[in-house]
Amino acid sequence: MAWLPSWLRARPAVLVDLPPAAPPVDERAVLRRCAAEAVILQDRAEAVLAEVRGHGHLGIIAPRGGPLVRRFFALREELPPRCADPDDERLRNVLDVALHSHALVVAMSMDLLAYEWRSPRLEDVVSRIEGLGAAGVALDAAYAELTHPPSVDGPTPYGAGEDTGSRIAS
Incomplete structure (x- = not known):
């Protein structure tokens, strides 16, 4: 080993196989994808509730309702645990609550x-199931x-393209 340089003889080299670094996750894209699928599933859930x-x-209802329940919970798990941007974090919380x-x-409606058959009161409750309510909205x-973010500049006070000076002067 005399042919090795002194700095290499003092500390032997160790090769380490590192996994490739994970690409950065675009949190807003994940939120947008989860929301898009949830909106589609929401329509199916409304049909099941009807x-x-x-x-x-x-x-007949449970084979369609059960997978919807599982998918809503799975989408909830796919949401990022936290978002760096405060607006994205707010939207993440809205999606989390709505999916849950x-x-x-859907699950409780099928249980009811x-x-x-056990009670006329339960029959009445089932008759009054309306839909997904405020969470759907x-x-x-x-x-x-998520699909149409607000403009960065915000709305112009006098409309786009107008000359604000002439309007103020008159």
Whole structure:
């Protein structure tokens, strides 16, 4: 080993196989993708809830409702744990709550349908199931905000392209 330079003889080299560095995650893109899928699933969930409200057969409803519940929970798990941007963090929280709410509403509605035969009161509750409610509206608004972000400059006070000087002077 005399042929090795002194700095290499003092400290032997160790080769380490490192995994490739993960590319940075675009949090807003993840939020947008989850919201887009959730909006599509929301329409299917509304259809399932309408069938529950109509006292449909659980054997026909559950094969469609069960996978929706699982997918809403899975989408919730796909959300980033935290977002660096405060607006993205707010939207992440809205999506988290809406996805959780949607999963619970569909699951509980099917549970109520399963037990409605036990009580006229449960039958009445099933008849009054309306839909996904405020969580559905919040999800739609979050998706709209993710797909059409507000302009950086904000709206112009007098409209685009107008000469503000002439308007103030008159």
